[in-house]
Amino acid sequence: MLEIRGLSAAIEDKPILQGIDLTVPQGEVHAIMGPNGSGKSTLAYVLSGREDYAVTAGSATFDGHDLLTMEPEARATAGLFLAFQYPVELPGVGNANFLRTALNAQRRARGESELDAVQFLKLARAETKRLAMPEDMLRRNVNVGFSGGEKKRNEVLQMAILRPRLAILDETDSGLDIDALKIVADGVNALRGPDFSALIITHYQRLLDYIVPDHVHVLAGGRIARSGGPELAHELEAKGYAGMIAEAV
Amino acid sequence: MTAAVRSGADGFLARYDALRDLLPGDPRERAAAAEAFRRTGLPGASAGRREEAWKYTGLRPLADASFAQSVSPTSAHSQIRARLPQIEVPRIVFIDGMFSRELSIVPPAVHFARFAGRAEFGSIARPDGQPLVALNTMLAEDGAILEVPAGADAGLLILVSAATDRAAFHPRHVVRLAPGARLTLLDLAFGDGSYLHNPVFEVTVAADAALTHVRLQNESTSAFHLATLYAEIDERGTYDSFVLNLGSRIARTEAHARLTGENGITHLNGAQLLNGMQHADFTTVVRHQAPYCASRQTVKNVLAGRSHGVFQGRIEVARHAQKTDGYQMNQALLLSPDAEIDTKPELEIFADDVKCSHGATVGELDADQLFYLRSRGISDAEARSILVRAFLAEALDAVSNETVREVLDQAVEGWWEKQAA
Ligand SMILES: Nc1ncnc2c1ncn2[C@@H]1O[C@H](COP(=O)(O)OP(=O)(O)O)[C@@H](O)[C@H]1O
Ligand SMILES: [Mg+2]
Numbered sequence: 001m002l003e004i005r006g007l008s009a010a011i012e013d014k015p016i017l018q019g020i021d022l023t024v025p026q027g028e029v030h031a032i033m034g035p036n037g038s039g040k041s042t043l044a045y046v047l048s049g050r051e052d053y054a055v056t057a058g059s060a061t062f063d064g065h066d067l068l069t070m071e072p073e074a075r076a077t078a079g080l081f082l083a084f085q086y087p088v089e090l091p092g093v094g095n096a097n098f099l100r101t102a103l104n105a106q107r108r109a110r111g112e113s114e115l116d117a118v119q120f121l122k123l124a125r126a127e128t129k130r131l132a133m134p135e136d137m138l139r140r141n142v143n144v145g146f147s148g149g150e151k152k153r154n155e156v157l158q159m160a161i162l163r164p165r166l167a168i169l170d171e172t173d174s175g176l177d178i179d180a181l182k183i184v185a186d187g188v189n190a191l192r193g194p195d196f197s198a199l200i201i202t203h204y205q206r207l208l209d210y211i212v213p214d215h216v217h218v219l220a221g222g223r224i225a226r227s228g229g230p231e232l233a234h235e236l237e238a239k240g241y242a243g244m245i246a247e248a249v
Numbered sequence: 250m251t252a253a254v255r256s257g258a259d260g261f262l263a264r265y266d267a268l269r270d271l272l273p274g275d276p277r278e279r280a281a282a283a284e285a286f287r288r289t290g291l292p293g294a295s296a297g298r299r300e301e302a303w304k305y306t307g308l309r310p311l312a313d314a315s316f317a318q319s320v321s322p323t324s325a326h327s328q329i330r331a332r333l334p335q336i337e338v339p340r341i342v343f344i345d346g347m348f349s350r351e352l353s354i355v356p357p358a359v360h361f362a363r364f365a366g367r368a369e370f371g372s373i374a375r376p377d378g379q380p381l382v383a384l385n386t387m388l389a390e391d392g393a394i395l396e397v398p399a400g401a402d403a404g405l406l407i408l409v410s411a412a413t414d415r416a417a418f419h420p421r422h423v424v425r426l427a428p429g430a431r432l433t434l435l436d437l438a439f440g441d442g443s444y445l446h447n448p449v450f451e452v453t454v455a456a457d458a459a460l461t462h463v464r465l466q467n468e469s470t471s472a473f474h475l476a477t478l479y480a481e482i483d484e485r486g487t488y489d490s491f492v493l494n495l496g497s498r499i500a501r502t503e504a505h506a507r508l509t510g511e512n513g514i515t516h517l518n519g520a521q522l523l524n525g526m527q528h529a530d531f532t533t534v535v536r537h538q539a540p541y542c543a544s545r546q547t548v549k550n551v552l553a554g555r556s557h558g559v560f561q562g563r564i565e566v567a568r569h570a571q572k573t574d575g576y577q578m579n580q581a582l583l584l585s586p587d588a589e590i591d592t593k594p595e596l597e598i599f600a601d602d603v604k605c606s607h608g609a610t611v612g613e614l615d616a617d618q619l620f621y622l623r624s625r626g627i628s629d630a631e632a633r634s635i636l637v638r639a640f641l642a643e644a645l646d647a648v649s650n651e652t653v654r655e656v657l658d659q660a661v662e663g664w665w666e667k668q669a670a
Contacts, residue, residue: 048624051616076626088621101635102625111628158625226647 001026002047002166002197008222009046009059011239016042016224025164027194031208031233032201034219035241040201041085043219044170048082049075053246062166076102077109079165083155083172085201090142095154096124098142099161106162126162131183148175156187163191167198173207185210205233218244256288257282257312261417264318265387272390274368276388278596282386289380296604305559306501306530311473314443316417326351329411332439334656340407345444346418347391358403359432364392369449371423373479381475381503385419385449392421392448397430397458405433405652412472414442422450426486435653436464439496443471450478453620454486456510461489463653465660468496470527477503484510484539491648493657494529495664501530508535508542508570516545520644522664523556523588530559537570537600544574549644550581552588553668562607563595570600577607582614582640597655602667634665 007020016039024030034040046053047060049072060067067075090098104114115123121138127206128135133153143151152172157166172184188198188211200211206218208230216232218241226232226244236244264285272279293307329344330354339356342349346364355361368389376383394613397403408422438446446468454460460480465496468474474497480488492502506515521529535544550558560579581590594607614636622632641661648654 050620050624071629072620073626073628073632074624078626082624084621084624088617089638090618090621090636092642093635096623098622098635101631102622102627105628105631106626162625 002060002062002199004060005058007043007046007060008056009042009053010056012040012052015085016053016222017046020142020219020222020224022217022224024199026197028051029188029192029198029200029211030215030217031213031235032199032217032219033203033233036203039222040219041170044082044168044199044201045170047075048072048080054242062089073105074109076162076164077106081159081162081164081167083152083159083167083169085170085174087143087151087155090145091144095140095142096121096138098157099124099138102158102159123141124161127157131157131160131187133157133183149177149180152176152181153180153183156184160187160190165195165197167191167196168201169198170201171201171203173204181207184209205237208233256315257294257664258286260315261384261388261560262287268384268388272581273365274370277369278631279387282383284453285376286380286383286387289383292380300419302532302561304593305557306499306528308473308475308499310499311445314445315475316445325411325413328523332411333409334407334437336405336407336652336656338405338407339397340409340650341393342409342411343393343420343657344411345413345416346410346420346446348393351562352409356403356406358401359406360396360398362394363625364394364423365390367394368421369394369423370421373451373453374449374477381476382477383450385421385447388419388422389449390418392423394423395432395434396425397427397432399427399455400429401427402431405435405650408434408436410438410440410446410448412438412440412444412446412468415444416440417445418447420446420448421450424450424452424460424462425614426454426460428455428457430455430458431460433650434463434654435656436462437467437656438465438474439467440469440472441590442469443498444469445473445475447473447475449478450476452478452480452488454480454482454488456481456483457485459487459489461650462491463648463650463657464490464492464502465518465657466492466496466500466502467660468500470496470498470525474500474502476501478505480504480506480515482506482508482510482513482515483638485512486510487514489514489516491516492531493522493660494519494523494531494573495660497527497529499528501532503530503532505534506536508537508539508544511539511541512540514544515542516647518545518547518644518647520549520551520641520642522551522557524553524660524668526555528557528559530561532559532561532570534563535565535575537564537566537575539574540571542570542573544576546577547644547647548579549641550579550590551584551641552581552590553584555585555587558590560590560609561595563592563597564605564607566598566600566603566605568599571602573577573600573605574604575603575605579609580640581609581611582637583611584614584637
């Protein structure tokens with residue numbers, strides 16, 4: 001379970017998050033929507049441990065562990081996964097090697113046995129196929145020369161292989177055509193279960209037709225301005241953020 | 250069996266005075282070299298005077314070191330053997346600069362002679378204005394003369410220099426490829442303790458011949474490695490070289506390539522991985538003296554600790570060398586705030602229809618890339634090593650011979666293990 005209490009964060013002395021309260025119980029999928037620049041990515045980065053942000057108040061715990069004091073790699077090992085809004089290119093680093101190194105680092109940290117190259121490739125090929133991705137994606141350098149859509153799908157592939165207990169998807173749907181969108185949704189839905197929760201950051205209601213969330217939150221002014229069921233996403237689509245936020249205050 | 254000599258330039262001159270009647274080859278060449286060396290001394294060793302070519306590298310620590318004439322014990326052989334790559338290919342081994350018949354496997358397809366027996370100074374490397382060539386010419390005792398006959402493919406040959414503490418040696422190597430000949434030469438230098446390895450190479454690549462020359466400088470980190478190489482490449486010939494500088498307290502690998510016939514190609518690529526107080530200087534001069542030739546230099550530096558990397562690259566294009574294609578790129582990754590890189594590119598172009606470019610980048614590890622790796626559960630240390638290896642891999646990809654690449658990869662691996670220890 002993810003519990004965020006009064007979380008405030010700033011970048012370069014500019015306050016972005018101003019008292020976020022949010023609880024995502026185990027097994028639930030929550031969506032966060034909000035206008036551009038409202039701090040959605042900031043929240044995702046603060047939860048996964050990027051250094052540029054200063055947490056100025058509040059707390060965030062994952063299964064009772066204080067997330068904010070953990071190194072990014074320890075958060076990942078604890079089961080947190082961030083699908084980046086802008087996946088990073090790693091020239092000279094093969095995708096398969098990268099994925100195996102990550103998976104084995106997590107398995108090692110959890111006291112599990114490592115996968116050898118053959119075992120890993122079997123797993124990776126199966127996941128690649130299930131997500132309808134070309135197999136040569138594993139042979140290429142991480143995100144180098146990938147189209148925008150391929151980069152997003154590569155994030156989903158990583159999630160499928162690393163099997164997190166809490167996935168944060170930061171606008172994984174933007175820039176995707178409807179087929180790619182379904183692939184992303186299938187990737188998330190395949191993991192859904194009592195031991196998996198997700199925070200889906202999106203700008204559009206469209207993705208939520210395929211991944212039906214348990215709750216929807218609207219982020220505005222650095223706080224959760226409204227929360228509700230899936231119908232909130234439709235309301236948002238109809239009224240727009242401006243109308244919603246005006247109603248909320 | 251050791252006798253201490255004086256240090257600095259005087260020490261080398263005293264050694265020449267003691268040995269002059271015993272050294273092989275033309276004594277007039279030796280005397281002229283000694284005269285030149287007496288005038289210049291060791292570059293950057295005395296205050297106030299510094300040649301432009303030695304702007305970033307001073308040999309004061311070498312001048313302060315003293316060496317002894319050692320006779321390495323045969324017991325060293327098994328240790329040296331253990332450090333040779335376990336590959337079944339011909340090899341020519343020198344210990345403290347002297348040919349070791351016991352450790353060598355003389356190649357069938359290459360004509361091999363010792364400089365000690367056939368002291369040819371060659372015609373390209375001249376002592377004037379080149380203090381280290383002068384020092385080498387004055388004191389060279391042995392070296393490999395390698396000749397590949399016309400049309401022959403001599404495969405892979407390993408040239409090894411193993412060194413012991415306090416040795417100082419000045420090997421004189423000659424590599425000649427007759428028209429259409431091919432050779433891959435893997436040059437390994439390693440040793441223990443503080444010593445000086447000051448080789449001079451003369452390479453001639455005749456028409457349609459191709460030499461791949463990969464050099465792994467993995468000397469002791471207390472050693473001095475000062476290598477000067479001259480290559481002349483005739484029409485449609487290729488001199489493709491890669492230098493990996495890992496070892497030495499002070500290293501300088503200076504290469505002069507002259508393209509003398511149309512459609513010649515030279516690659517002077519390399520990588521330097523340094524830590525602690527190490528200093529490595531990668532200096533190249535490419536002379537395009539015929540039309541339609543191409544030269545490529547990609548040099549990558551990974552600098553940790555208080556290490557200092559230097560890249561000096563000069564491309565000269567003669568007036569008639571039209572359609573020259575020259576490219577030069579120097580990149581440095583600084584892993585510590587105390588590491589330093591100096592880059593000096595120089596283009597001197599007298600032809601008007603040429604394509605020449607150069608570039609340089611200096612940076613630290615990318616914070617976004619590091620975070621991306623760590624967000625997947627990879628530790629900070631492992632993430633850093635992945636990114637540094639990726640940076641290096643791009644340089645090492647220039648080495649296409651798989652056996653040779655494997656040797657370099659293992660050396661890089663060994664370097665990492667040493668840093669982690
Ligand atoms: N590296 C940065 N430096 C300065 N300001 C930033 C930086 N990253 C984000 N911001 C600012 O923080 C605010 C929130 O950005 P972000 O979290 O990316 O919003 P969202 O993901 O909701 O579009 C924006 O005003 C943005 O301009
Ligand atoms: Mg964003």
